[in-house]
Amino acid sequence: MDGLPARTRLYVACAAVGALCCLIPLRTDRTSWWPVLLLAALYACGERVARRRFAGTLYPVLLAGAFLLPASAAALVPLPGALLSPVGRRPVALRRGWRAARLVIGVWAASRTHEALGGRDAVRASDSPALILPAxxxxxxxxxxxxxxxxxxxxxxxxxxxxxxxxxxFLRSLAPVGVHGLAGLMMAVLxxxxxxxxxxxxxxxxMAVSWWVFAQYHRERAAHQATIRALVQAVDIKDGYTRGHGERVGQASMMIARELGMDEGRVEVIRFAGILHDVGKLGVPTRLLRKDGPLTAEERRVIELHPEYGHEITRGISFLGEARSAxxxxxxxxxxxxxxxxxxGSQIPEPARVVAVADAFDAMTSTRSYSRARPVRAALEELRRCAGAHFDPRMVTALTRVIDREGWHPVVTADEPGLPVQTSAPSPDPVPERPGARR
Structure with a gap:
């Protein structure tokens, strides 16, 4: 919210006024304050941990307060935690005020709704059928x-x-807050x-255990992505003429795999295979990758070792699974x-047949030092011509179908100014043996 316009600041101020109105007691009966203080302290302590470790919000405590307390008292539960929670960007006071205001209004509205539908009486009586609808x-x-x-x-x-x-x-928050709502309802009943x-x-x-498992999964996934990115960047630095090629092949491989109906876990592995298919070039002398002229027979044999180099380089990366065969x-x-x-034929692993088609397609639709890019339609036609001899017809048909339906819009995050970059959209050979070779 740095440099916020006056309109946004006014919007936050209006929300704060609305939150203050929610905190005004709407009943004259006396409220027991120890549940409010206990839930507020629990939320304040848990919120710091949840935001720091899991980037989440302790909704079960907020909803338990909404199910147990009058609306104005329930609205107090998130206030200390929101006002004291860590904020990474300025203006700190405005961000904390906004976070507190939105939660106060939300919990107040939830508590009023729950009470209006008879939820508090159902919670006291532990009446199972009557608990569900108000919650x-x-x-x-x-x-x-x-x-x-x-x-x-x-x-x-x-x-x-x-x-x-x-x-x-609304749609994004419905499922996670719904699960937290069940936990909050269990807290209220107990x-x-x-x-x-x-x-x-x-x-x-x-709930804390499930959050921890979820956070571990995301940390592991982030570590996988970092490993892949480091390898791709190493290849891109060594062989600048194919910069971004791996990411595009990964995207095309993913499109083929999804079109074939593979499950998402396998689709992800095949995407990794496409991204890393040329990682073995790290073992090929740079002078051969960048040689400006025809290759000798011996040099070609060295270039053709890169798939085996890639297989060895990725040997210890367990999460790649069958991507190594590709x-x-x-x-x-x-x-x-x-x-x-x-x-x-079928001796070739299926992921390798997917990546082969994606690799050839991107090679034909990318401009390199020795060839200009072909149009997408011409590349697909060339793949169809070679289907059955070089490429698996199923993979070619799947790629053609998905591109006809969705188009080809490659997203490359590796491109940086000052380095040779391929442009997406023909190579006279559908499967160039190496970048930089003049034919």
Whole structure:
């Protein structure tokens, strides 16, 4: 929110005024303050951990407060945690105020909805059938209020229509907040049970475990991506004429795999194979990769070792799985004319047949030092001509279908100024043996 326009600051100020109105007690009966203080302290402590470790919000505690307390008291639960939570960017006070205001209004609205539908009485009586509807309605209202409020800041920042931004935010929050709502409902029911508040707090333990597992998964995935990016950058630096080639081959391989109906786990592995298919070039002398002239027979044999080098380089990367077979065999051809082993037909692993088609397609639709890019349609026609001899017809048909439907819009994040870059869109040979070779 640095350099916020006056309009946005006014919007946040209005939200803060609305939050203050929600905190005004709407009833004259006396409220027991110890549940409010306990839930507020729990939320304040848990929120710091949740944001730092899991980048999340402790919605179960907020919803438990909405199910247990009057609306104005429930609205106090998120206030200390939101005002004291760490903020990474300036203006700090405005960001904290906005975070507190949106949560206060959301929890107040959820609590009012829950109480209006008889939810508090059902929680006290532990009446299972009557618990569900008020709790579900409260979760929906919380998601809706937060989406409406956040949409007012997200829409201008992202240049989206407010209605579209709010709709997207609402759908995105519905599933996770719904799960947290079940945990909050369990806390509220146990709170009034003979086991008391201590048992209610134990509900947070499995939630914390699930958050930890989820965070570990994302850390592992980020580590995988970092490993892949480091290898790709190393290849791109060594062989600048094919910069971005791996990412485009990965994208085309993913499109083929999805068109063939593969599950998402295998699609991801095949995408990795496409990105890293040329990683073996790290073992090829740079002078050969950049040689400005025809290759000798001996030099060609050295170049043709790169699939085996790539297979060895990725040997210790366990998450690649069958991607390693694609790295090793992506230059094999159905008629046995490929390398390194001259495999024929179904002897070639399926991921390698996918990557072979994606590799040839990008080679033909990219400008290099020795060839100009062909149009996409001409490249697809060349692939169809070579299907059955060089390429698996299923893979060629899948790529043709998906490009006819979605087009070819490669996204390359590796391109940087000052380095030789391929341009997407013909090579006289559908499968160039190496970049930089003049034919």
């Amino acid at each position: 579900a309605a409260a979760v929906l209202v919380l998601c809706l209020v937060l989406a409406v409020l956040d949409g007012g800041t997200v829409a201008p920042a992202e240049g989206l229509p407010p209605r579209r931004a709010r709709h997207r935010l 709170w009034h049970s003979p086991y008391g508040p201590v048992a209610a707090l134990l509900v947070l333990f499995p 790295i090793l065999h992506h230059h094999e051809r159905l008629d046995g004319s490929g390398y390194p082993y001259g495999l024929v």
